[in-house]
Amino acid sequence: MSDASDRDEASVPSWRPTLFSTTTAVVAAGAATLALAASVETLLPALIGVVAGAALGVTVIAVGTATRRLTVAVGGLLATGSGLALLAAVASAVLTQVPWPPVPPVEVLAVAPFAFALAGVATGFGAFAAMRDLSPLSDAGLTAIRLLGIGLVPAGAVAVEQVRLPVAPVVDAVNALHARLFVPGRPPPGIEAAFAPFVELMALLFVAASVLAVAVRRVPLVPLASESARPAARAVQRRLRQLCGAGVAAAVLGVSGVVVAAGFPGLLAQVPPGVREAVPGVAFAPLPRRVLGVGVAAGTATTVGLWLIRTVASTRTRLSSLPVVPLGAGGLLTLAVAGTHESAAAMAVDRASSDAGRRLLDQVLEAFGSFTLLAGIVLLGLVTAIAVTLALSALHAIRLLGSRSGTQIAGTGVFVAAVSAGITDGAVVVVLGGVAASLFVWDLGEFGATLGREVGRAGVSRRAEIVHGAGSGVYAALAVALGVGTLAAIGRLPSLPAPPTTVAVVAASVGTVLLFLVSR
Amino acid sequence: MSDRRITSRFDGATVGAIALVTVGTVFGEPVLFVAASVPLFYLLVEWTTRPPEPSLTVERRIAPDPAAPGERTEITLSVHNEGASTLTDLRVVDRLPEGLPVDDGSPRGCLSVRPGETASIGYTVVPRQGTYAFDSPVVRARSLSATGIYTASPDAAGATTLTCRRDAGEVPQLRGSLRRFGTRPVDRGGEGLQFYAAREYQPGDDVRRINWRDYAKTGDLTTIQFAETSATETVVLVDATSAGRVARESGYPTATELAVYAADRVVARLLADGDDVGVCALGIDASDVTVPVSSAGWDQPWVSPGSDDATRTRLDAVFDALVAATDTAAARTDRLSTDLRERLSARADIVVVTPALDSETVELATSLSTVGHHVGVVSPDVTDRRGPGKTVAHVERQLRLARLRGAGATVFDWDTRRSLAAAMEVAR
Numbered sequence: 001m002s003d004a005s006d007r008d009e010a011s012v013p014s015w016r017p018t019l020f021s022t023t024t025a026v027v028a029a030g031a032a033t034l035a036l037a038a039s040v041e042t043l044l045p046a047l048i049g050v051v052a053g054a055a056l057g058v059t060v061i062a063v064g065t066a067t068r069r070l071t072v073a074v075g076g077l078l079a080t081g082s083g084l085a086l087l088a089a090v091a092s093a094v095l096t097q098v099p100w101p102p103v104p105p106v107e108v109l110a111v112a113p114f115a116f117a118l119a120g121v122a123t124g125f126g127a128f129a130a131m132r133d134l135s136p137l138s139d140a141g142l143t144a145i146r147l148l149g150i151g152l153v154p155a156g157a158v159a160v161e162q163v164r165l166p167v168a169p170v171v172d173a174v175n176a177l178h179a180r181l182f183v184p185g186r187p188p189p190g191i192e193a194a195f196a197p198f199v200e201l202m203a204l205l206f207v208a209a210s211v212l213a214v215a216v217r218r219v220p221l222v223p224l225a226s227e228s229a230r231p232a233a234r235a236v237q238r239r240l241r242q243l244c245g246a247g248v249a250a251a252v253l254g255v256s257g258v259v260v261a262a263g264f265p266g267l268l269a270q271v272p273p274g275v276r277e278a279v280p281g282v283a284f285a286p287l288p289r290r291v292l293g294v295g296v297a298a299g300t301a302t303t304v305g306l307w308l309i310r311t312v313a314s315t316r317t318r319l320s321s322l323p324v325v326p327l328g329a330g331g332l333l334t335l336a337v338a339g340t341h342e343s344a345a346a347m348a349v350d351r352a353s354s355d356a357g358r359r360l361l362d363q364v365l366e367a368f369g370s371f372t373l374l375a376g377i378v379l380l381g382l383v384t385a386i387a388v389t390l391a392l393s394a395l396h397a398i399r400l401l402g403s404r405s406g407t408q409i410a411g412t413g414v415f416v417a418a419v420s421a422g423i424t425d426g427a428v429v430v431v432l433g434g435v436a437a438s439l440f441v442w443d444l445g446e447f448g449a450t451l452g453r454e455v456g457r458a459g460v461s462r463r464a465e466i467v468h469g470a471g472s473g474v475y476a477a478l479a480v481a482l483g484v485g486t487l488a489a490i491g492r493l494p495s496l497p498a499p500p501t502t503v504a505v506v507a508a509s510v511g512t513v514l515l516f517l518v519s520r
Numbered sequence: 521m522s523d524r525r526i527t528s529r530f531d532g533a534t535v536g537a538i539a540l541v542t543v544g545t546v547f548g549e550p551v552l553f554v555a556a557s558v559p560l561f562y563l564l565v566e567w568t569t570r571p572p573e574p575s576l577t578v579e580r581r582i583a584p585d586p587a588a589p590g591e592r593t594e595i596t597l598s599v600h601n602e603g604a605s606t607l608t609d610l611r612v613v614d615r616l617p618e619g620l621p622v623d624d625g626s627p628r629g630c631l632s633v634r635p636g637e638t639a640s641i642g643y644t645v646v647p648r649q650g651t652y653a654f655d656s657p658v659v660r661a662r663s664l665s666a667t668g669i670y671t672a673s674p675d676a677a678g679a680t681t682l683t684c685r686r687d688a689g690e691v692p693q694l695r696g697s698l699r700r701f702g703t704r705p706v707d708r709g710g711e712g713l714q715f716y717a718a719r720e721y722q723p724g725d726d727v728r729r730i731n732w733r734d735y736a737k738t739g740d741l742t743t744i745q746f747a748e749t750s751a752t753e754t755v756v757l758v759d760a761t762s763a764g765r766v767a768r769e770s771g772y773p774t775a776t777e778l779a780v781y782a783a784d785r786v787v788a789r790l791l792a793d794g795d796d797v798g799v800c801a802l803g804i805d806a807s808d809v810t811v812p813v814s815s816a817g818w819d820q821p822w823v824s825p826g827s828d829d830a831t832r833t834r835l836d837a838v839f840d841a842l843v844a845a846t847d848t849a850a851a852r853t854d855r856l857s858t859d860l861r862e863r864l865s866a867r868a869d870i871v872v873v874t875p876a877l878d879s880e881t882v883e884l885a886t887s888l889s890t891v892g893h894h895v896g897v898v899s900p901d902v903t904d905r906r907g908p909g910k911t912v913a914h915v916e917r918q919l920r921l922a923r924l925r926g927a928g929a930t931v932f933d934w935d936t937r938r939s940l941a942a943a944m945e946v947a948r
Contacts, residue, residue, distance in 0.1 A: 487554045
């Protein structure tokens with residue numbers, strides 16, 4: 001029987017895992033994980049973990065599989081959010097055990113809350129991966145590569161904040177240049193004193209005319225005009241270019257005149273008095289300089305804007321390769337950090353539960369600054385998301401994960417939650433039910449996945465899916481009954497001398513059965 | 521030929537059991553040891569499972585068979601469980617012939633069949649002209665635990681081939697928008713559809729023609745007469761030019777194939793009604809036709825109106841040549857328009873069968889209509905609005921049809937998702 005992989009159609013929605021089985025498996029996974037966590041009163045880390053995992057799944061869908069820039073940008077922001085949620089899941093596991101902020105020395109923390117957080121992440125991510133049939137290798141790996149670009153802007157901002165790059169001298173130099181060009185001051189007596197400002201003005205005219213000439217040449221005035229208006233548009237464009245050319249020529253002539261006047265004082269004496277008086281006035285007037293400055297800015301903006309529009313609209317531009325989107329998303333994050341770091345720091349200090357903790361926070365804030373700390377947390381979230389996606393790729397590379405293993409991951413999440421409940425002294429039936437639920441999720445999910453590959457979503461399958469789901473539920477119930485029966489049987493056995501002996505006996509029994517089954 | 525095997529589907533359960541025992545040892549939690557019995561149960565299920573051995577009969581039904589080009593053809597594959605055990609997971613794949621597109625449903629399905637029960641999958645295909653041979657379907661049965669798998673390709677009873685022919689399907693009735701073609705009212709009372717006059721009853725008149733309402737009012741028997749019609753010549757102009765080499769979907773019949781089919785059906789109806797029918801085909805040369813035919817315009821095949829067997833043979837040969845032609849030419853209607861006007865008698869009607877995907881044929885039909893011929897247009901529609909390009913083509917076609925209507929032509933816009941006969945029945 002051929003399946004979708006033969007025809008490379010796995011990415012086509014019709015060949016994804018069937019909806020009924022996968023949805024049932026995914027809902028069962030989420031419910032089981034949260035129920036297990038709630039049964040031992042560790043719901044918060046698991047819940048945040050599920051949200052973080054789901055956000056990571058959506059991120060991989062948006063960044064790894066989408067080709068639209070908007071979804072990639074949203075995915076970048078989601079990645080940061082999912083990374084922060086991952087950190088929050090871990091933080092909640094910590095803060096359920098110690099007060100805020102943790103002040104050294106911190107006692108050894110229980111493993112179970114962290115395991116529940118991990119279980120939640122696996123369940124949430126596995127659910128989305130199963131529904132969209134994500135490939136951990138190609139999709140998650142591509143996500144990691146694309147997300148790297150987002151961290152550049154906040155990392156650069158932190159570097160500027162911490163390394164104290166020499167920004168001030170550059171700003172001072174720009175201010176000085178602005179003042180010299182656009183605020184010339186009062187004209188001194190004598191035409192000779194106006195030579196230098198006049199040359200500045202002519203240079204400004206030269207630059208403005210050149211930049212505007214380029215802009216006028218680039219503006220698609222004629223192609224955009226209607227058929228009847230094209231001759232007029234063509235004439236306007238020609239006239240504007242002539243004016244710009246005249247401006248360049250006037251600037252060259254002006255500078256040449258100054259050079260000649262400076263080199264031949266005799267000629268200067270023959271200049272009419274009216275001109276001699278007008279030159280300093282023009283050279284020191286602020287208005288022409290500002291008009292020319294506006295011209296330079298407008299010409300540059302027009303040229304750059306047109307280049308950007310043409311680049312983005314060009315069919316040769318590959319959308320996914322544009323660094324603008326990740327950098328833009330990083331810029332947004334940096335702006336958000338810049339706007340909130342002070343209030344976030346104040347809130348963190350206010351919520352400190354002890355004076356020692358408050359002092360610790362003050363010291364840390366003083367040492368690094370609130371911007372660096374918040375940006376660092378954002379970066380850590382991003383890095384966490386990247387690390388998780390890379391870890392998924394690595395797990396696939398070493399064949400611990402299949403090519404499309406969403407339900408496998410979700411089932412593992414339920415299994416980890418069941419084990420966590422076990423080491424947190426959860427009720428026996430709950431633990432047994434959790435382990436059975438993990439196998440139910442895995443069984444039903446795998447069934448839906450093979451059905452999707454061999455039959456597809458378009459084929460008739462609902463009745464068979466219901467039958468398999470019911471059968472799988474019966475198997476799970478029988479497995480739990482077997483466990484309860486085993487426990488009851490152990491309870492009827494005569495008491496053994498010491499707990500380690502019991503452990504050894506049970507371990508030996510189970511190990512023997514496992515060896516038998518594995519080696520058959 | 522069949523295959524039976526057991527999969528290692530519950531390998532993960534082994535890992536789970538080992539993990540539970542290990543973690544239970546590390547944390548000293550007996551409950552985790554007990555929990556290892558759960559994955560062990562699944563391993564025991566796998567261990568005890570045997571591949572199912574289904575006893576099946578498979579039957580394929582195709583309706584209609586033969587089918588017309590572009591006609592939605594329903595295929596049903598039924599599986600009967602003749603064994604004594606329920607087949608909880610029976611996956612069936614009907615292996616389609618190459619180039620037969622599925623329009624609705626899926627030739628794949630997963631069934632759950634009790635003993636003695638029959639379950640089926642159904643899907644709809646849209647064939648092009650030709651014969652399609654189906655391979656044996658593939659069935660795969662899995663046990664409830666899905667670890668035991670049986671795969672086989674049993675021969676299917678019932679239909680194994682699908683034939684798609686131009687002459688298949690019902691001959692459409694031209695009583696709707698095209699009812700005037702082939703007949704023309706004359707100034708004489710008799711058989712017909714349109715009221716002509718009432719006269720005094722004469723013995724022997726059909727009792728159904730008596731005007732009973734007038735009799736109730738006046739007590740006089742009168743007989744209603746209808747305007748008598750006379751047969752005319754009808755020339756069917758088939759547009760099979762290169763613009764028609766597009767289809768609604770990949771693998772579906774092209775606009776040209778549908779136009780040829782529609783032309784064939786219209787000709788069949790007109791001949792059945794006793795009219796003289798001729799054909800002029802655009803898109804091929806007269807030399808492409810296997811029997812000698814005249815040519816018109818730029819060497820386009822021309823069959824003079826007639827109703828004898830020789831005419832019918834020539835018409836079929838032209839239609840066969842149109843279907844066989846893979847490299848049809850662009851429309852060249854400039855010389856043809858003049859030539860046709862000279863060839864057609866004043867009482868000739870014209871039915872233009874065109875997908876209206878270019879302007880040339882539309883211009884020709886418009887010019888013939890403006891010189892006084894009664895022009896009807898049958899236009900198979902293969903356009904839709906999925907995507908900007910297709911929307912533009914759809915709108916352009918609608919504008920061309922509107923231009924034809926404006927020129928006085930009777931236009932029948934055939935939605936090719938319906939059969940031609942059914943669509944014409946609705947249009948009456």
